[in-house]
Amino acid sequence: xxxxxxxxxxxxxxxxxxxxxxxxxxxxxxxxxxxxxxxxxxxxxxxxxxxxxxxxxxxxxxxxxxxxxxxxxxxxxxxxxxxxxxxxxxxxxxxxxxxxxxxxxxxxxxxxxxxxxxxxxxxxxxxxxxxxxxxxxxxxxxxxxxxxxxxxxxxxxxxxxxxxxxxxxxxxxxxxxxxxxxxxxxxxxxxxxxxxxxxxxxxxxxxxxxxxxxxxxxxxxxxxxxxxxxxxxxxxxxxxxxxxxxxxxxxxxxxxxxxxxxxxxxxxxxxxxxxxxxxxxxxxxxxxxxxxxxxxxxxxxxxxxx
Amino acid sequence: xxxxxxxxxxxxxxxxxxxxxxxxxxxxxxxxxxxxxxxxxxxxxxxxxxxxxxxxxxxxxxxxxxxxxxxxxxxxxxxxxxxxxxxxxxxxxxxxxxxxxxxxxxxxxxxxxxxxxxxxxxxxxxxxxxxxxxxxxxxxxxxxxxxxxxxxxxxxxxxxxxxxxxxxxxxxxxxxxxxxxxxxxxxxxxxxxxxxxxxxxxxxxxxxxxxxxxxxxxxxxxxxxxxxxxxxxxxxxxxxxxxxxxxxxxxxxxxxxxxxxxxxxxxxxxxxxxxxxxxxxxxxxxxxxxxxxxxxxxxxxxxxxxxxxxxxx
Numbered sequence: 155x156x157x158x159x160x161x162x163x164x165x166x167x168x169x170x171x172x173x174x175x176x177x178x179x180x181x182x183x184x185x186x187x188x189x190x191x192x193x194x195x196x197x198x199x200x201x202x203x204x205x206x207x208x209x210x211x212x213x214x215x216x217x218x219x220x221x222x223x224x225x226x227x228x229x230x231x232x233x234x235x236x237x238x239x240x241x242x243x244x245x246x247x248x249x250x251x252x253x254x255x256x257x258x259x260x261x262x263x264x265x266x267x268x269x270x271x272x273x274x275x276x277x278x279x280x281x282x283x284x285x286x287x288x289x290x291x292x293x294x295x296x297x298x299x300x301x302x303x304x305x306x307x308x309x310x311x312x313x314x315x316x317x318x319x320x321x322x323x324x325x326x327x328x329x330x331x332x333x334x335x336x337x338x339x340x341x342x343x344x345x346x347x348x349x350x351x352x353x354x355x356x357x358x359x360x361x362x363x364x365x366x367x368x369x370x371x372x373x374x375x376x377x378x379x380x381x382x383x384x385x386x387x388x389x390x391x392x393x394x395x396x397x398x399x400x401x402x403x404x405x406x407x408x409x410x411x412x413x414x415x416x417x418x419x420x421x422x423x424x425x426x427x428x429x430x431x432x433x434x435x436x437x438x439x440x441x442x443x444x445x446x447x448x449x450x451x452x453x454x455x456x457x458x459x460x
Numbered sequence: 461x462x463x464x465x466x467x468x469x470x471x472x473x474x475x476x477x478x479x480x481x482x483x484x485x486x487x488x489x490x491x492x493x494x495x496x497x498x499x500x501x502x503x504x505x506x507x508x509x510x511x512x513x514x515x516x517x518x519x520x521x522x523x524x525x526x527x528x529x530x531x532x533x534x535x536x537x538x539x540x541x542x543x544x545x546x547x548x549x550x551x552x553x554x555x556x557x558x559x560x561x562x563x564x565x566x567x568x569x570x571x572x573x574x575x576x577x578x579x580x581x582x583x584x585x586x587x588x589x590x591x592x593x594x595x596x597x598x599x600x601x602x603x604x605x606x607x608x609x610x611x612x613x614x615x616x617x618x619x620x621x622x623x624x625x626x627x628x629x630x631x632x633x634x635x636x637x638x639x640x641x642x643x644x645x646x647x648x649x650x651x652x653x654x655x656x657x658x659x660x661x662x663x664x665x666x667x668x669x670x671x672x673x674x675x676x677x678x679x680x681x682x683x684x685x686x687x688x689x690x691x692x693x694x695x696x697x698x699x700x701x702x703x704x705x706x707x708x709x710x711x712x713x714x715x716x717x718x719x720x721x722x723x724x725x726x727x728x729x730x731x732x733x734x735x736x737x738x739x740x741x742x743x744x745x746x747x748x749x750x751x752x753x754x755x756x757x758x759x760x761x762x763x764x765x766x767x768x769x770x771x772x773x
Contacts, residue, residue, distance in 0.1 A: 180599055290731070294724040296675050298682045298698060299716040306709055389586060397590040404683045405702070416683055419594055427598075434591060442586060 479732020559619025
């Protein structure tokens with residue numbers, strides 16, 4: 155097991171290096187730099203600023219400088235948030251995004267699993283139709299529309315929840331709900347398919363025939379088995395949550411990584427763009443590795459195959 | 461033969477009420493988009509500068525109200541449909557071309573090349589779409605073409621996977637082996653035998669690409685990294701409306717409603733085509749309705765479920 159984890163870690167390093175190189179080139183190949191907006195400054199001052207950040211050097215020298223710092227765990231400096239290093243910014247922003255993501259994920263599971271189960275158990279009947287209609291609505295609603303509606307209803311008309319920033323647990327309710335809706339639809343479709351499959355198994359019939367009540371059968375015998383495939387989609391779910399977080403953090407002014415990424419891109423804040431992209435990549439790699447490792451442990455057949 | 465196939469799909473689709481209703485909605489919206497290219501009731505750009513009708517709520521003269529410059533929102537939404545809808549279809553077309561080509565090569569070649577190509581798809585699939593699109597946007601710019609390139613590059617993977625899976629399944633069918641035995645070239649086998657028999661799943665995948673492209677474009681434009689004025693899509697309209705959410709929510713709600721309805725309709729049609737193509741789906745009969753048929757129909761309205769009897773056949 156340990157060697158497997160080690161192997162995953164060793165594979166991840168070159169992947170991160172490729173992503174860092176790719177993003178580095180991407181932001182530098184494009185015309186326009188971080189200081190283009192300051193048109194009023196005399197050229198000499200601009201040149202001085204560029205020299206300070208080594209932006210006057212040829213691209214390959216910048217690249218080696220960046221990689222050397224990156225190897226020491228230094229993600230560089232922000233050109234727009236003066237006095238703050240990218241490490242500083244991300245150290246503040248990452249926990250916020252993580253909180254948001256975990257809340258969103260938990261909510262999505264709390265909505266998606268029951269909905270999918272109810273749909274599967276009542277397959278072809280009215281509750282199933284309603285549940286499937288709801289999931290289609292869920293995937294058809296853009297995050298910003300959900301956000302706008304929630305803000306209008308809970309923030310502006312009912313005035314019971316704060317609609318911006320990230321300060322108390324009350325601030326987390328609307329963003330988490332907005333973030334959860336898409337993944338909830340995804341999870342409920344998956345749960346439905348998975349439960350339908352398990353319902354046909356012999357052990358379910360056995361459980362029923364020994365007199366176990368319907369709900370006990372579902373909880374003890376069906377869900378326990380049906381949730382394994384659902385747990386394995388943590389990788390794609392992380393991707394969905396990251397995509398969602400961009401919009402959610404933008405509309406609720408949550409100071410998380412998604413928002414910093416968006417502003418960094420519009421400001422051409424080079425190091426911040428690369429830094430956030432790398433953290434997102436690490437998140438995805440970790441999520442996918444966790445799934446593989448858990449799968450590895452759950453399924454004895456995988457262990458001999460390596 | 462192919463047109464008969466389409467006709468058959470359509471005939472079956474007509475018997476799934478939700479999908480058929482959605483198809484009508486889509487036709488209407490597309491019609492509006494086409495008409496928008498020709499004429500709009502009140503121009504979306506020019507406005508009466510002496511008019512004091514700024515930020516009006518919905519009223520008889522301006523069905524969806526006006527924006528901060530006094531422009532008629534209804535005209536702007538109608539006009540925006542042109543861009544939103546054409547971005548959806550263009551992306552679907554690109555996904556079709558790239559995905560089918562990639563999937564065909566991978567599925568037909570098999571072996572190591574297939575393995576390598578599918579690993580690539582796995583990696584591309586695992587990335588968050590929006591992140592990739594924003595990064596591509598940095599490179600290619602944020603005009604309509606930039607958005608289209610970004611959308612095209614993140615949308616083809618589903619189609620590629622489907623085509624490849626279909627090819628792998630068909631490779632061992634007798635008619636393919638016969639074609640191979642009679643000395644037909646690989647390209648000919650792909651074009652004449654494999655692709656025509658994969659049409660169904662391809663159509664389904666492409667149908668689902670349209671709504672996701674419309675969603676992605678509007679989301680990108682909303683967060684300010686997609687299209688920007690003077691380009692006018694539902695996404696840029698929603699983005700404009702967002703700023704006056706507090707006082708004038710109609711400015712974001714109407715464009716959003718159109719995004720939602722269009723995407724919902726496409727998703728229903730996609731589900732419908734998938735069910736229509738699945739021979740296990742029991743469809744309600746058109747003629748000679750009996751009591752039991754009506755009951756079946758109720759069951760197939762939303763999901764078009766396969767059922768035990770049909771599976772057993």
